[in-house]
Amino acid sequence: MQEPRREAERTTRQPDIRPSGAPAGFEEVYLLYAIRLRKIAVRKFQIPFTEAETLVHDVFATYFMHAASVRAVEPYLIGAICNASRNYLRRADAADALFCGEVPCMATPDDALLNEVTRKLLLSQLLAGIGSRCRELLHRYYLNGETTRAIADVLHSTPGSILVFLHKCRRRALTAYRSLSEIS
Amino acid sequence: MDHVPESELAIFAFDPDAMPEPRRSIIIRHTAECATCRTTLDFFAVAEDDLSDVDVWEPVIGSATHDALMSYAARIADEDREAEELLKPLFEAPAKAAWLNLHTQRRFLSGGVVRRLSAHAHTVCLSEPLDALTFADAAISIAEMLPDYTYPAKAIYDLRGTAWKERANAQLFLGQCPEALESLSRAERAYKHLASPSLGLSSVALVRASVLYEQHRLDEAAALAERAEHGFAHLGDDERRMTALYLRGSIKFEARNFDDAAALFRHVIEYGESMNSTAWVARGSNALGKCDVHRGNLNDASLHFHKALAVFREVGSASERLTTEWGIAQVLLRSGKVSEAIRRLRDVAADFETRGMVTDAALVRLDIAEALLAIGQSRQIVELATRLFHVFTDAGMLTGALTAIAYVKEAAAAGTLTPDGVQAVRTFVRRAERQPALLFVPPPPRNR
Numbered sequence: 307m308q309e310p311r312r313e314a315e316r317t318t319r320q321p322d323i324r325p326s327g328a329p330a331g332f333e334e335v336y337l338l339y340a341i342r343l344r345k346i347a348v349r350k351f352q353i354p355f356t357e358a359e360t361l362v363h364d365v366f367a368t369y370f371m372h373a374a375s376v377r378a379v380e381p382y383l384i385g386a387i388c389n390a391s392r393n394y395l396r397r398a399d400a401a402d403a404l405f406c407g408e409v410p411c412m413a414t415p416d417d418a419l420l421n422e423v424t425r426k427l428l429l430s431q432l433l434a435g436i437g438s439r440c441r442e443l444l445h446r447y448y449l450n451g452e453t454t455r456a457i458a459d460v461l462h463s464t465p466g467s468i469l470v471f472l473h474k475c476r477r478r479a480l481t482a483y484r485s486l487s488e489i490s
Numbered sequence: 491m492d493h494v495p496e497s498e499l500a501i502f503a504f505d506p507d508a509m510p511e512p513r514r515s516i517i518i519r520h521t522a523e524c525a526t527c528r529t530t531l532d533f534f535a536v537a538e539d540d541l542s543d544v545d546v547w548e549p550v551i552g553s554a555t556h557d558a559l560m561s562y563a564a565r566i567a568d569e570d571r572e573a574e575e576l577l578k579p580l581f582e583a584p585a586k587a588a589w590l591n592l593h594t595q596r597r598f599l600s601g602g603v604v605r606r607l608s609a610h611a612h613t614v615c616l617s618e619p620l621d622a623l624t625f626a627d628a629a630i631s632i633a634e635m636l637p638d639y640t641y642p643a644k645a646i647y648d649l650r651g652t653a654w655k656e657r658a659n660a661q662l663f664l665g666q667c668p669e670a671l672e673s674l675s676r677a678e679r680a681y682k683h684l685a686s687p688s689l690g691l692s693s694v695a696l697v698r699a700s701v702l703y704e705q706h707r708l709d710e711a712a713a714l715a716e717r718a719e720h721g722f723a724h725l726g727d728d729e730r731r732m733t734a735l736y737l738r739g740s741i742k743f744e745a746r747n748f749d750d751a752a753a754l755f756r757h758v759i760e761y762g763e764s765m766n767s768t769a770w771v772a773r774g775s776n777a778l779g780k781c782d783v784h785r786g787n788l789n790d791a792s793l794h795f796h797k798a799l800a801v802f803r804e805v806g807s808a809s810e811r812l813t814t815e816w817g818i819a820q821v822l823l824r825s826g827k828v829s830e831a832i833r834r835l836r837d838v839a840a841d842f843e844t845r846g847m848v849t850d851a852a853l854v855r856l857d858i859a860e861a862l863l864a865i866g867q868s869r870q871i872v873e874l875a876t877r878l879f880h881v882f883t884d885a886g887m888l889t890g891a892l893t894a895i896a897y898v899k900e901a902a903a904a905g906t907l908t909p910d911g912v913q914a915v916r917t918f919v920r921r922a923e924r925q926p927a928l929l930f931v932p933p934p935p936r937n938r
Contacts, residue, residue: 332563340550355544363555364685367643370563371601372652374609375689381726386686393685426546429537433546448541476500480533 332370335379340366341423343387349419351391361390432482440475447472494520494527496534503534562642569602577606584621593631601640604633604649611656619663626660629653644683651680651690658697662704665924670701692721696734703741704924706917712741732761732770739777752781772801776810779817783824792821809850812841816854823861832861848885849923852878852895853916859898860912868902875899890930891922897932906935 340362347358365386369376376382433441446452446460447468454465454472461468494502494517502509502517509517521528540546550556576597580587592598607629615622633650640646654677661670674694681690696718702711719734736758742751755778762770779794795817802811816838823831835858842851855878859871875898882892894915901907914933922928 329563329567333560336556336559337550340555341545345545359548359555361685363559364643366559367562367641367645368648368684368686370559370566371605371641371645371648372689376725376727377729378726381724382689385688385725389688390685423545425536426540426543427550429540430546430548430550444541445547448538449544449547451542473497473500476534476537477496479537480496480530483533 332373335369335383336366339380339383341427342420343383345419345423346384346387347391350388351395353391353394357394358391361387361394365390428483429479432479435482436475436478440471440478443468443471444475444479493524494531496530499527499531500534503531504538558642566601569600570605571602573600573602573606576603577610581610584618584624587628588624591631592628593635599632599635601633601636601646601649604629604636604653607632608649608652608656611660615656615659615663619660622660623657623664626653626657630657643685647680647683648690651677651684651687651694654680655690655693655697658694658701662697662701663924665704665926667701667705667925671698674698674701688721688725689727692718692725692727692730695721696730696737699734699737699741703737703744704921706744706921708741708745712738712745715741728761728765732758735761736773736777743777743781746784748781748784752778752785755781768801768805772798772806772810772814776802776814776817779814780820783817783820786824788821788825792818795821808841808845809847812838812845812847812850816857819854820857823857828861828865832858835861843881846885848881848887849891849919851881852891852919856898856912856916856919859902859907860909863902863907863909863912868905868907871902871907872899875902887926889922889926890928891919894918894922894930897930901932 343362343365344355344358347353347361348355353361365383369383369386433444436444443457446457447454454468457463458465458468463471498509498513498517499521502514506514517531521531580590592603607625611622611625611629614625630650630653633646633653636646636649638644638646654673658670658673658677661667661673674697678691678694681687681694684690695714699711699714699718702708702714715734715738719731719738722728722731722734735754739751739754739758742748742754755774758774759771759778762768762772762774775794776798779791779798782788782791782794795814799811799814799818802814815834819831819834819838822834825831835854839851839854839858842848842854855874859874862868862870862874875895878895879892879899882888882895898907898912898915901911911933915930918928918930922930
C-alpha cells in the first residue's frame with residue numbers, strides 16, 4: 307500500500323510578523339474569538355466568569371505556541387475551549403477530554419450566540435464613548451444591581467434624580483448607537 | 491404621526507407592565523408601525539438585558555488578559571527570529587548539531603530554538619530520518635532544561651510534547667518502533683499538562699497508529715487511527731483527518747479486509763473531489779484500485795489506476811507513478827494476460843531499482859514470482875530470487891529479507907513454493923524495510 311501514513315506536513319502558513327511586538331495575526335485572532343470562547347465556557351459549561359477568562363488565556367497561550375500547525379483556527383479554538391472547560395470541570399485524565407464526543411463540537415456557537423457577541427461588543431464600544439460618569443452609573447445600576455436609593459446615597463443625590471440621570475445616560479448610548487449605525 | 495418619547499420607550503422596554511393603559515396599547519400599536527420608534531425600543535430592550543452582562547463591561551483591548559497575551563506573543567516572535575539566525579548554520583551541517591551539545595550553551599536555551607529544531611526535524615523526517623532524530627534530540631535536551639514556568643499556562647509542555655513526538659516520527663522512519671512508542675508516551679505525558687491538548691494528543695495517536703501498523707499490531711493501530719481521525723475532525727483539521735482516514739484504509743488493507751478498506755478509500759476520494767484536491771483523489775483512487783484487484787473487480791481497478799496515473803504523471807512523485815503502473819500490471823496479471831503483465835512488472839521493478847527503491851523493486855519481483863508460479867515456471871523463480879539476493883546485498887540491506895529471499899529460492903527449487911508462501915515473504919519484506927532487526931520465519935509447509 308502506498309503510504310502517506312506519516313503525520314501530515316506542517317502548514318507553511320505563518321502569522322504575519324511585525325517588526326516589533328506581537329504578530330498582527332495573533333492579536334486579530336484574539337480580538338475575533340476571545341469573547342466568543344469566554345461565552346462558550348460560561349454559557350455551555352457554566353464555568354464562572356473569572357475562571358473562564360483564565361481558560362481563554364490558557365487556550366491562547368497554547369495556540370500561540372504552535373499557531374503554524376493549526377490549519378483551521380475557529381474549530382481549533384472552539385475544540386480547545388471545549389476541552390479546557392471539560393478539564394476544568396472534571397479534573398480527569400486529559401486523554402479522556404480529547405473529544406467533546408460530537409463533530410462539530412457541541413459547543414460550536416450558533417447564530418444566536420454569535421449575534422449576541424457582536425451586539426455586546428457594539429454596546430461595549432458605545433459605553434466607552436458616553437463618559438465616565440454615565441459608565442459608572444450604568445455599571446452600578448445594571449451590573450452591580452444597586453438600587454436607585456443605594457446609588458443616590460453614594461452620590462449624595464435622590465432616587466428620582468438617579469432615574470433622570472439613568473435616562474440621560476441611556477439616551478447618550480442611543481445617540482452613540484445611532485451615530486455608529488450611520489457610520490457602518 | 492407623533493413618535494413615542496424616548497423616556498416612555500425606555501420605561502416600556504424595561505418593564506412593559508409598568509406602563510399604564512391605555513398608553514401601553516398605544517405604544518404597542520405605534521411601534522408595530524413605526525420603524526424609528528421600534529428601533530429605539532429594540533435598542534433599549536436589548537440594552538436593558540445586555541447591560542447586566544459582565545461581558546459588556548469587560549474591555550477586550552487593554553484588558554489584563556489581552557496585554558499579557560500580546561506581550562507573550564511578541565516574545566515568541568522575537569524568540570523565533572533569534573532562533574532562525576542561530577540555527578541556520580546547523581541546518582546546513584546537521585552533523586554539527588550532534589556534537590555541539592546545544593543544551594550546554596546558553597544562547598541556545600530558548601523556546602524559539604526548541605520550536606525551530608522540532609519544525610526542522612519534521613521537515614526532514616521523510617528524506618533524512620537520522621538528521622531528524624538528531625534535531626529532535628537536541629530539541630528535547632533544551633526543552634527539558636527550560637524551567638516549567640518559562641511560559642504561561644504550562645505552554646512549555648507543548649514544546650516538550652512536540653519535540654518528543656518528532657523524535658518518535660524519526661524513530662518510526664528509522665524502524666526503531668519500540669523506541670518510538672516510548673517517545674510517544676513521553677510526548678503524551680507532556681501534552682497532558684496542557685489545558686487544551688487536543689492537537690498534540692491527536693497527533694500522538696496518529697503517529698502511534700503508524701508505529702503499531704509497522705509492527706503489524708493492526709487492531710490497536712486501527713483503534714488509534716480512528717481516535718486520531720475523530721480528534722482532527724473535532725479540530726476542523728481536514729487534511730490531517732484524511733491522513734488518519736487513509737491510514738485506517740491501509741490498516742484494513744494490510745488485514746486483507748478489502749471491502750472495508752475500499753469504503754474508507756472512497757471517503758478519501760470524495761474528500762479530494764469536494765476540496766478540488768487532485769492529490770487526494772489520485773491517492774485514494776490508487777489505493778481503491780489495489781482493493782479492487784484483490785476483490786476481483788478488475789475493470790473498476792483499471793479505471794481507478796488510470797485515473798490516478800493521469801494525476802501522478804502531472805504532479806505526483808516518481809514513486810507514486812510507479813506504484814500505480816505496478817497496479818495496472820497486477821490487473822493484467824489477474825486478467826490472465828500473464829506475459830504482458832510480467833513484461834510490465836519487469837519494467838516497473840527496473841525503474842524502482844534505478845531509483846534505489848530496492849524494497850519496492852523486490853515486492854514487484856515477488857509479484858512476478860507469483861505469476862511464474864501460476865504458469866509453472868519454477869526455474870525462472872530461482873533465477874529471479876538469485877537476482878533479488880544480489881540486489882539486496884549490493885544495496886547493503888543485510889537484513890532478514892535475505893533469509894526470506896533465500897526461502898523463495900529454495901522452495902521454488904524444491905517445488906514447494908505456494909502463493910501463500912510468496913505472500914508471507916511479501917509481508918515480511920515490506921516490514922523489514924522499516925524494521926531491519928526482524929527475523930524471517932518461513933511459513934509452515936502446506937498440508938499435503
